[in-house]
Amino acid sequence: MTSRAPRSDAQANRAGILAAARTALSADPHASIDVIARSAGLSRRTLYGHFADREALLRELIVTGAQRFNALADAVTDDDARLALARLAALLWHEAAHVQLAAALALDEAHVEQTAEALAPLRQAVAALVRRGQLDGSFRTDMPDAMLARLIEEVSRTVVSRTDASAPDAAGVAVRTVLSIAGLSWREADTLLAAHPDITTEVSA
Amino acid sequence: MTSRAPRSDAQANRAGILAAARTALSADPHASIDVIARSAGLSRRTLYGHFADREALLRELIVTGAQRFNALADAVTDDDARLALARLAALLWHEAAHVQLAAALALDEAHVEQTAEALAPLRQAVAALVRRGQLDGSFRTDMPDAMLARLIEEVSRTVVSRTDASAPDAAGVAVRTVLSIAGLSWREADTLLAAHPDITTEVSA
DNA sequence: ACTAACTTGCACAGTAATGTGCAACATAAC
C-alpha cells in the first residue's frame, strides 16, 4: 500500500521547492513554476514530480503557513487584553519576517478564500480578544466589535507585509501600530511596552 | 496639424473605457484588455483604437487618478494638524474609487514606481503634515517622522480600499483609524470629530 | 444625404505560461 519513505535527496528537494516558492511568491504572487523551480536549483519538470500542479503547491504553502500562524494564537495567555494583543502582534511579526507569504497570496482572488479559511482559528482568537478588550474598557468602543476585529486584521496584514523589516525596531513599530488601532493613545502603548520589554525583544529559541 | 475634435460618441467611449478599467483593475490588477473593453460595452479592437497599448491605458489612469487626489492635499488648510489629517483622510475616502485603483496598481511591480512618482505631491503634503503634528505635540513621537508618514500612507490605502463602503459610517471609521495611527487615543479622535461634524459628513458639490 | 469618423469581427502572428510523456542519465539505499 504505502510504498515506502521517499529518498533523502527527494525530501530535501521538496523542502527546497517550498522554501523557494515562499520567497518567490511573496515577491510576486504570480511567479511562474519555472522561476520557482529554477530558484530552488531544480528543473521545472522535477517540480511536477513533487506537486501535481500549481494548485497543489499553493495549497500546501497556505495550509502549513496558516498552521504556524494559528499556533501563535494559542501561545498568548495574558489576562490584560492590551498585553495579549501586543504579544500576538509581536509574535505574528516575528513569524511573518520568515513568511510574508500569507499577505502575498491573500492578494490573489483565487486563494483569498482558502487562505481565510485556513486562518479561521487565528481570526477567532482575535475576535475574542477584541470583545474582551472592549468589555474591560481598554479597547475603543466607537465601532462594533466585528468592525474593529476586521480593522485589526487588515492593518496587521498591511504593517506586517509592507514595513521594512530591516528598519530599527521594526517589530516595535508593528506592535505600536496595532495597539493604536485598538484605540490606545501612543503614550499608553509606549508605557505598556516599556513595562513589558520582553514583548518586542523575544527572539525565542 | 491638430486634425480635429473627436466625435462625441468616441469621446464618451474613451471615458467609458477609463471608467471600466478603473473598476476592473481595482478588482483585479491583471484584468485583460478584453474584459475591460467588454465591461465598457465595446470590442477589444475598439479599445486599441483609443489606446496604443495596455501601458498607455494604465499610464493615463495613473496620471489622471493621481492628479485628482494630489489636488485634495491642497484643499486642506486647517491649522490644527489633527484636523488637517482628519479632513485629508475624509476627502481621500470620498475619492475611494480612485484610491482603490492606486492600491491595486501599486501591487503590480511594473507600476508601483510610476504610481509613487505621480503621487509625490500628496506624499509631500502628508510628510509636512506629520512633521507639523509632531512638533506641536499632537502626533506621536515614538517613531521617526518618515516612518510615521509611511505608516499613515500604507494604512490609509488599506483602510480606504478594504473597508466595506456600505457599512454605516464607513467614512468615520476610516478617519478614526488614520487618527489612531497618528497617535491619538480613540476618545480624543471621537471628541475631535464630534466638534467638527462637517469632516465626515460633507458630500460636497 | 453625404462623408469622415468610428466600430466591429475575424484572421493572424507572437509570447508566455501550464502540464504531460518519454528516454537518458544520476544516485541513494541496500
Place this chain on the structure above:
DNA sequence: GTTATGTTGCACATTACTGTGCAAGTTAGT
C-alpha cells in the same frame, strides 16, 4: 554492484493573452 527512485531535457498539446491589418458595417455632424 545492483536497482528502485529521482532528475533532466526535450518535444508536444493547450490555454490565454497582446497587438495589428483589413474589409465591412454603423453613425455623428453638417
